[in-house]
Amino acid sequence: MADIVLDRVSKIYPNGVPAVREVSLDIKDGEFMIFLGPSGCGKSTTLRMIAGLESISAGQLSIGGERMNDVDPADRNIAIVFQNYALYPHMSVAGNLGFGLQLRHVPKAEIDRRIKDIATMLGITELLSRKPAQLSGGQRQRVALGRALVRDPKAFLLDEPLSNLDAKLRASMRTELIKLHQKLGTTIVHVTHDQVEAMTMGQRICIMKDGEIVQVGAPMEVYRNPANTFVAGFLASPPMNLVSGRLEHDQAGLAAVAGTARFVLPPALRDGYAAQSGNAVTLGLRPEDFHLSRGNVKLSQAVPVATVATEVLGPEVILVCELGGNGGPEVMVRCPRDFSASPGQPLTLHYDLSQIHLFDKTTGKVLSRPSLI
Amino acid sequence: MIESAHALTLTDRRDRRFGWLMASPSLALLFLVILFPVFWAFYTSLHDYTLISPNFDTFTGSANFIKAAEDGQFRHSLWLTTFFVVAVVLLEFLLGFLVALALNKVERFKAIYYAILLCPLLMNPVIVGLIWRMFLHPNLGIVNYLLSVVGIAPVNWLGSTKIAIWTVIMVDIWHQVSFMIVLLLAGLSALPREPYEAARVDGASPLQCFWRITVPLMRPVIIVTLLIRLIFAVKTYDLIYIMTRGGPGISTDFISYFIYRTAFVSLNIGEASAMSIILLGIILALTVYLYRYMRSLT
Numbered sequence: 001m002a003d004i005v006l007d008r009v010s011k012i013y014p015n016g017v018p019a020v021r022e023v024s025l026d027i028k029d030g031e032f033m034i035f036l037g038p039s040g041c042g043k044s045t046t047l048r049m050i051a052g053l054e055s056i057s058a059g060q061l062s063i064g065g066e067r068m069n070d071v072d073p074a075d076r077n078i079a080i081v082f083q084n085y086a087l088y089p090h091m092s093v094a095g096n097l098g099f100g101l102q103l104r105h106v107p108k109a110e111i112d113r114r115i116k117d118i119a120t121m122l123g124i125t126e127l128l129s130r131k132p133a134q135l136s137g138g139q140r141q142r143v144a145l146g147r148a149l150v151r152d153p154k155a156f157l158l159d160e161p162l163s164n165l166d167a168k169l170r171a172s173m174r175t176e177l178i179k180l181h182q183k184l185g186t187t188i189v190h191v192t193h194d195q196v197e198a199m200t201m202g203q204r205i206c207i208m209k210d211g212e213i214v215q216v217g218a219p220m221e222v223y224r225n226p227a228n229t230f231v232a233g234f235l236a237s238p239p240m241n242l243v244s245g246r247l248e249h250d251q252a253g254l255a256a257v258a259g260t261a262r263f264v265l266p267p268a269l270r271d272g273y274a275a276q277s278g279n280a281v282t283l284g285l286r287p288e289d290f291h292l293s294r295g296n297v298k299l300s301q302a303v304p305v306a307t308v309a310t311e312v313l314g315p316e317v318i319l320v321c322e323l324g325g326n327g328g329p330e331v332m333v334r335c336p337r338d339f340s341a342s343p344g345q346p347l348t349l350h351y352d353l354s355q356i357h358l359f360d361k362t363t364g365k366v367l368s369r370p371s372l373i
Numbered sequence: 374m375i376e377s378a379h380a381l382t383l384t385d386r387r388d389r390r391f392g393w394l395m396a397s398p399s400l401a402l403l404f405l406v407i408l409f410p411v412f413w414a415f416y417t418s419l420h421d422y423t424l425i426s427p428n429f430d431t432f433t434g435s436a437n438f439i440k441a442a443e444d445g446q447f448r449h450s451l452w453l454t455t456f457f458v459v460a461v462v463l464l465e466f467l468l469g470f471l472v473a474l475a476l477n478k479v480e481r482f483k484a485i486y487y488a489i490l491l492c493p494l495l496m497n498p499v500i501v502g503l504i505w506r507m508f509l510h511p512n513l514g515i516v517n518y519l520l521s522v523v524g525i526a527p528v529n530w531l532g533s534t535k536i537a538i539w540t541v542i543m544v545d546i547w548h549q550v551s552f553m554i555v556l557l558l559a560g561l562s563a564l565p566r567e568p569y570e571a572a573r574v575d576g577a578s579p580l581q582c583f584w585r586i587t588v589p590l591m592r593p594v595i596i597v598t599l600l601i602r603l604i605f606a607v608k609t610y611d612l613i614y615i616m617t618r619g620g621p622g623i624s625t626d627f628i629s630y631f632i633y634r635t636a637f638v639s640l641n642i643g644e645a646s647a648m649s650i651i652l653l654g655i656i657l658a659l660t661v662y663l664y665r666y667m668r669s670l671t
């Protein structure tokens with residue numbers, strides 16, 4: 001059992017920087033957990049505290065039910081892949097892989113066998129006699145990963161292991177890691193600032209900001225129900241459009257109004273939000289919830305927009321337009337790849353009202369809504 | 374390597390000529406004060422040249438070299454110098470590495486430690502010799518006085534054939550150990566931090582970290598430091614001249630001092646030149662090795 005439990009864990013660096021504040025998290029045995037957040041939000045610090053490389057200022061860390069705050073990293077039996085790989089520069093690839101096993105007095109023949117297995121798995125067999133300086137970034141990354149894998153630890157901690165790779169290699173390593181996790185079933189904590197990695201790899205995402213956890217949940221859960229504007233604006237690319245507006249009562253019922261654009265809330269939502277009527281809110285509109293035609297969207301709201309620009313990505317076209325017509329707030333809309341529009345051209349889009357998100361204007365927190373069918 | 378002589382443009386060639394022109398005064402000076410004496414010494418070593426009859430009338434070929442090689446005192450000096458060099462370099466290295474490791478962990482007042490360390494290094498060896506000769510004076514020196522305070526009988530630091538060489542070694546360590554410390558410390562502080570973290574997670578103890586990571590990573594710095602110190606130690610002369618004059622007897626008669634005596638006390642310049650050439654050969658071999666090693670690192 002290697003579930004990792006953080007109970008109000010904090011880290012204050014000697015220079016007074018409060019890098020992590022009261023983080024509580026329960027990482028289950030065998031789970032693939034993602035730490036996602038912008039640079040400097042305390043992801044690495046949290047990971048290093050789990051590994052034992054950084055002392056814990058307050059709170060409690062336990063692994064497999066045992067308190068670990070003061071246990072030496074050597075005795076935690078956890079493997080970490082560092083952001084910068086941290087290979088041993090004077091050792092060959094084989095030496096790098098075998099070092100941890102040698103220290104644990106694994107017999108020589110066994111070490112050789114395991115090195116060979118891992119090298120085959122990662123496709124680095126021809127590199128075994130090379131020094132780290134003679135490897136490319138991607139190869140180093142695989143060696144760093146191999147050094148962690150060869151030891152059969154209780155958990156893997158990966159600190160942005162893919163960030164230095166080119167796009168193609170990154171995509172293939174992403175799949176490799178997912179496969180690896182399925183095969184080994186070992187707990188993995190994967191740190192990243194890349195939301196694509198977060199969405200595609202993890203079973204759960206833990207989103208951090210300024211040293212605090214903002215939201216924890218399965219990727220789709222976090223995507224569907226962002227807890228606040230930060231999560232909403234961070235996940236997915238292009239992210240959710242955040243537009244300031246107000247909740248208003250009119251003859252059609254309760255509507256979220258942003259400039260001249262009105263989104264009349266469906267009856268199911270109306271009661272839940274009625275108390276907020278008249279309040280300033282932030283509307284969260286996902287680019288993929290705008291549609292060019294009503295199609296088979298059950299509850300839709302027609303919104304006039306004015307085209308600003310189009311970005312052709314290949315599989316799709318991103319339409320940048322002004323909500324409600326000229327002079328309105330700018331939003332991004334995902335359109336099919338055959339879409340085209342010229343700047344200034346007015347269009348009518350249909351927004352899927354079941355997917356409207358409303359956030360408190362001042363706190364940024366989501367306004368809890370009654371669940372739809 | 375590509376020989377680019379053909380590809381030189383006119384500007385390149387003009388630059389190169391200008392470079393030689395600018396360097397020529399120093400080159401001439403170097404030739405005058407280094408190359409010329411070396412050749413002169415070599416030429417002299419092939420002749421029976423003494424200060425009593427300073428002329429090149431008698432060509433003796435390798436006779437001076439053979440005589441030097443057969444000279445028991447010369448061999449004694451060589452052996453003594455080797456002993457001194459090995460002792461001094463090893464002890465300074467061990468002490469220096471220990472201090473450097475300790476200082477590498479220090480965060481505060483680093484500059485002050487550096488300043489204190491550099492003091493002996495900035496002193497002229499002659500001054501160092503004079504100071505220590507006073508400190509170690511058998512009756513008037515402060516060292517024996519301090520020993521007497523704690524009830525230890527006075528030691529004849531420089532007057533005993535058994536102790537004198539160790540006294541010289543000790544003074545040399547006092548004088549030169551900072552050199553080792555400063556160089557090794559620079560090496561240590563330039564080591565990457567990440568492999569240590571990786572090793573800790575891999576399960577290495579501090580001692581294992583030292584032997585398996587620090588030492589191998591420091592190898593180039595260690596070798597270069599040892600060799601530089603070795604080359605300088607072989608040439609030790611001033612300290613001996615001031616402190617013992619090779620004595621008592623010939624117990625601290627190092628090679629450079631012995632050569633000096635052969636030339637200016639025995640007045641046999643020819644033989645002294647032959648010995649110098651042998652010494653030059655030894656130092657040159659060490660230097661070439663050092664140079665090769667440093668080149669192989671890049």
Ligand SMILES: Nc1ncnc2c1ncn2[C@@H]1O[C@H](COP(=O)(O)OP(=O)(O)O)[C@@H](O)[C@H]1O
Nearest residue numbers: 013015017019038039040041042043044045046
């Ligand atoms: N050794 C350190 N000393 C002081 N402050 C640090 C140290 N390491 C990181 N920090 C600070 O702690 C905060 C969190 O850093 P980090 O955990 O590395 O963020 P992330 O990995 O999410 O980019 C940052 O503000 C950073 O400047």
Ligand SMILES: [Mg+2]
Nearest residue numbers: 043044045083
């Ligand atoms: Mg980081």
